[in-house]
Amino acid sequence: MSDMPAAISSDVIRGYNDTMILYILKQAPSYGYEISKKIRSISDEKYVIKETTLYSAFSRMEKNGYIESWEETAEGSGKKRTYYRISEEGRRYYKEKCAEWELTRDVVERFIEAV
Amino acid sequence: MSDMPAAISSDVIRGYNDTMILYILKQAPSYGYEISKKIRSISDEKYVIKETTLYSAFSRMEKNGYIESWEETAEGSGKKRTYYRISEEGRRYYKEKCAEWELTRDVVERFIEAV
DNA sequence: TTGACATACCACGACAGCCGTGGTACGATA
DNA sequence: TATCGTACCACGGCTGTCGTGGTATGTCAA
Secondary structure (H helix, E strand, O other): OOOOOOOOOHHHHOOOHHHHHHHHHHHOOEEHHHHHHHHHHHOOOOOOOOHHHHHHHHHHHHHOOOEEEEEEEOOOOOOEEEEEEEOHHHHHHHHHHHHHHHHHHHHHHOOOOOO | OOOOOOOOOHHHHOOOHHHHHHHHHHHOOEEHHHHHHHHHHHOOOOOOOOHHHHHHHHHHHHHOOOEEEEEEEOOOOOOEEEEEEEOHHHHHHHHHHHHHHHHHHHHHHOOOOOO
């Protein structure tokens, strides 16, 4: 266990899952499965968001007005998907979280000794 | 509210309070009140750890074997204090958290747009 | 002498977000 | 026939933070 390679800290990620999702939705509307794969690829497979985390983030953010959803049936597959798009509120929230991140990162780093 | 200056993210800090405390104890044994003030000054007043967070971190870390405690009565003031020192387990844990931090930070930053 | 403030600590319980378990449903491929 | 990938979600447990409130000592000013 102590010689396991360091993994992503779910405590740090906590609260930044929303930010990651919004980063992706800022570029284009998308749906759960695709967002999950994008987070995985952007992070070079280093972070794989849990399904339940993802979907609970959607409902929380929709409730908060950061995203909006609608249903669509994919042409090829005939699968029903729930698409999400970012709102203006969501863009503002994303920017706030970026500023918060930079501040927090700079504080935490004062307590970290590089390896 | 949206024009409030960005504050530290307690979600990021979550789990890194322990790391901050260990960073201080790595230099010298100390006690709650002093550690709290050190965290405050090292962070340039940007982060003030809550008392309850601090003391629950102590009991968690002692249970996990990262720190050891003993009681002492201060010479001048006659106040009873609980001192803490870091253990070898604690030093190892601190190093792990540092590695974890760097990995996590690098992943999160891919989803952050600098202001 | 009264009250405020700094020091020094802690119990209790609420809360939020992550996550494990398990479920539904469809199509493709072997 | 079975497995895998796609696509989604309900439920409840867990953990760390934090608000509220309490104990106790010493100092300093009004």
